[in-house]
Amino acid sequence: MKLFTIHNLNGGYGKEAVIRDFSIQINQGDFIGIIGPNGSGKTTLLRLLTRVLRPHSGKLFFEDKDLTHLSLKEFCRKVAFVSQDIPIHFPISVFEMVLMGRTPHLKRLQKHSHKDYRIAEESLSKTDALHLRNNKIDELSAGERQRVMIAKALAQTPVLLFLDEPTSHLDIGHQIQIMNLIQKLNRHNGVTVVLVLHDLNLAGEYCSRLILMNEGNIFREGTVEEVLTYQNIEEVYKTIVVVKENPISQKPYVILVSGEK
Amino acid sequence: MRTRSVFIILFVLFGLAVWLGISYGSVSIPFRELLSENNRQILYLRLSRVIMALIAGCGLSVSGIILQALLKNPLADPYLLGTSSGAGLGAVMALLLGLSGFFLPFFAWLGAILSVILVLYLSRENTTFSSQSLILSGVIVSIALSSVLVLILSLSPNETLHGILWWLWGNLQILDLRLLVFVSFFVLCGTLLTFFFSQDLNAISLGEEEAIHLGISIESVKIILIATASLMTASLVCICGVIGFVGLMVPHMMRRVTGANHNLLLPATCLASGVFMIVCDTLSRTIYPPIEIPIGVITSMLGTPVFFWLFKKKRDGI
Numbered sequence: 001m002k003l004f005t006i007h008n009l010n011g012g013y014g015k016e017a018v019i020r021d022f023s024i025q026i027n028q029g030d031f032i033g034i035i036g037p038n039g040s041g042k043t044t045l046l047r048l049l050t051r052v053l054r055p056h057s058g059k060l061f062f063e064d065k066d067l068t069h070l071s072l073k074e075f076c077r078k079v080a081f082v083s084q085d086i087p088i089h090f091p092i093s094v095f096e097m098v099l100m101g102r103t104p105h106l107k108r109l110q111k112h113s114h115k116d117y118r119i120a121e122e123s124l125s126k127t128d129a130l131h132l133r134n135n136k137i138d139e140l141s142a143g144e145r146q147r148v149m150i151a152k153a154l155a156q157t158p159v160l161l162f163l164d165e166p167t168s169h170l171d172i173g174h175q176i177q178i179m180n181l182i183q184k185l186n187r188h189n190g191v192t193v194v195l196v197l198h199d200l201n202l203a204g205e206y207c208s209r210l211i212l213m214n215e216g217n218i219f220r221e222g223t224v225e226e227v228l229t230y231q232n233i234e235e236v237y238k239t240i241v242v243v244k245e246n247p248i249s250q251k252p253y254v255i256l257v258s259g260e261k
Numbered sequence: 262m263r264t265r266s267v268f269i270i271l272f273v274l275f276g277l278a279v280w281l282g283i284s285y286g287s288v289s290i291p292f293r294e295l296l297s298e299n300n301r302q303i304l305y306l307r308l309s310r311v312i313m314a315l316i317a318g319c320g321l322s323v324s325g326i327i328l329q330a331l332l333k334n335p336l337a338d339p340y341l342l343g344t345s346s347g348a349g350l351g352a353v354m355a356l357l358l359g360l361s362g363f364f365l366p367f368f369a370w371l372g373a374i375l376s377v378i379l380v381l382y383l384s385r386e387n388t389t390f391s392s393q394s395l396i397l398s399g400v401i402v403s404i405a406l407s408s409v410l411v412l413i414l415s416l417s418p419n420e421t422l423h424g425i426l427w428w429l430w431g432n433l434q435i436l437d438l439r440l441l442v443f444v445s446f447f448v449l450c451g452t453l454l455t456f457f458f459s460q461d462l463n464a465i466s467l468g469e470e471e472a473i474h475l476g477i478s479i480e481s482v483k484i485i486l487i488a489t490a491s492l493m494t495a496s497l498v499c500i501c502g503v504i505g506f507v508g509l510m511v512p513h514m515m516r517r518v519t520g521a522n523h524n525l526l527l528p529a530t531c532l533a534s535g536v537f538m539i540v541c542d543t544l545s546r547t548i549y550p551p552i553e554i555p556i557g558v559i560t561s562m563l564g565t566p567v568f569f570w571l572f573k574k575k576r577d578g579i
Binding site: 072103106111156 | 476
């Protein structure tokens with residue numbers, strides 16, 4: 001079922017277009033990975049899709065509604081975003097942070113109800129972070145912090161979740177932990193997931209569809225096997241790679257090759 | 262529970278401060294006699310100063326909170342957008358033109374508003390204002406206008422102009438009750454409006470993009486709140502001059518007590534800055550009667566040590 005349809009999207013910063021003529025359809029239940037070299041427009045694309053940037057042109061339909069007719073607040077009740085890292089300069093507890101996710105559901109001056117508290121608690125327990133609820137955000141480790149930020153996004157009760165490099169500051173153990181968590185949300189809680197990943201192998205392992213971006217447009221889109229070929233990767237990333245098969249999952253596995261022997 | 266006791270303490274302090282402000286002045290009159298018919302004038306005078314102090318405290322600290330949240334800079338103060346030097350220049354212009362009375366505050370107000378408009382114009386990027394360019398343009402405009410102000414003062418033989426320097430250090434003397442009504446109107450509306458936006462301020466303190474992801478239409482919120490802060494500061498500066506440190510210090514201290522949640526921070530800061538201002542004003546009237554010490558001197562003298570002490574405590578990790 002169609003969830004988010006993007007037709008001929010153009011946009012960027014100021015007058016300069018970073019994303020050119022971009023079209024894609026996000027269906028309910030998708031687990032889409034956006035990959036591509038630095039400067040290929042991945043983050044700009046996420047900013048356009050989450051309405052941080054206003055598109056120059058293009059048609060966007062969310063649940064068959066034209067996005068221009070959908071208020072930002074209504075949109076944020078259904079679509080949440082987990083950013084790479086946000087610096088917090090003031091003391092705020094984990095629970096207060098997760099409650100912030102209820103903001104789009106509140107009217108002005110409306111206080112948090114029991115339902116809001118319950119949803120925030122449920123979000124924390126979904127991300128295995130309920131025991132952290134009284135900690136201060138700046139006391140947490142990177143992995144714990146990421147789980148709290150995902151809980152904050154879940155408190156918005158989204159049907160669609162965008163994540164910008166959710167594993168970028170984490171060691172391999174925590175990378176897998178976060179990716180397993182996102183997979184669980186996708187499979188058991190019915191959350192459609194679109195994420196930007198730098199790690200091609202994590203993308204290949206978890207995503208059901210991949211979008212390989214290059215110079216502001218889609219270079220290749222399709223299943224993991226269709227996208228993660230050495231031809232595609234070498235052309236876009238301008239580096240030599242070998243693609244093998246992961247012996248456990250049978251997914252393509254990208255091996256880097258150094259310049260000198 | 263903790264929140265409730267904080268507010269009870271603040272209300273008690275507020276009551277004490279009002280009592281202090283009414284009972285003490287340049288002439289000492291027992292509280293009971295103050296209520297009698299003969300002393301009605303003095304009572305009204307002191308009452309109007311207490312109200313003025315409360316209004317000035319609220320307006321300055323709420324403007325401070327707005328700018329600190331929007332600019333993500335804990336050192337932002339209400340005069341950051343050029344209102345103080347703009348108002349000073351406006352007032353000097355009025356005096357140079359031989360205008361006085363009602364025109365003086367009006368010109369000061371106009372000067373403050375124009376300088377904010379200039380700052381906003383200079384820092385505009387497409388349709389938005391980045392916090393860095395706002396801070397930078399604010400500093401530049403302030404310096405430029407102050408230099409013009411000092412130039413005029415140094416060239417002018419007119420002695421009355423020099424009174425401006427004194428006026429710029431702030432005082433809460435009410436020359437015209439209509440002015441008190443005027444500034445109270447702006448500050449009350451502005452404070453209520455800001456309270457209306459406390460959710461937005463909470464979200465914005467996480468960062469502008471985060472706020473958008475929480476459904477906050479950041480551009481319009483920013484414009485409304487900057488306009489509110491500017492109007493409040495401008496109307497205050499044209500009547501009471503520049504009163505430093507309140508807008509910076511009181512929000513800081515209250516953040517340590519109530520946390521960063523603006524739902525609590527705003528009312529707590531309004532009460533606390535009211536208390537602080539009433540006490541400072543009472544001191545300014547009673548330390549060296551009949552001379553009144555400019556209230557800006559008192560707030561800064563009292564405020565700086567407290568501020569340093571807080572910073573040191575924070576550094577020592579307590």
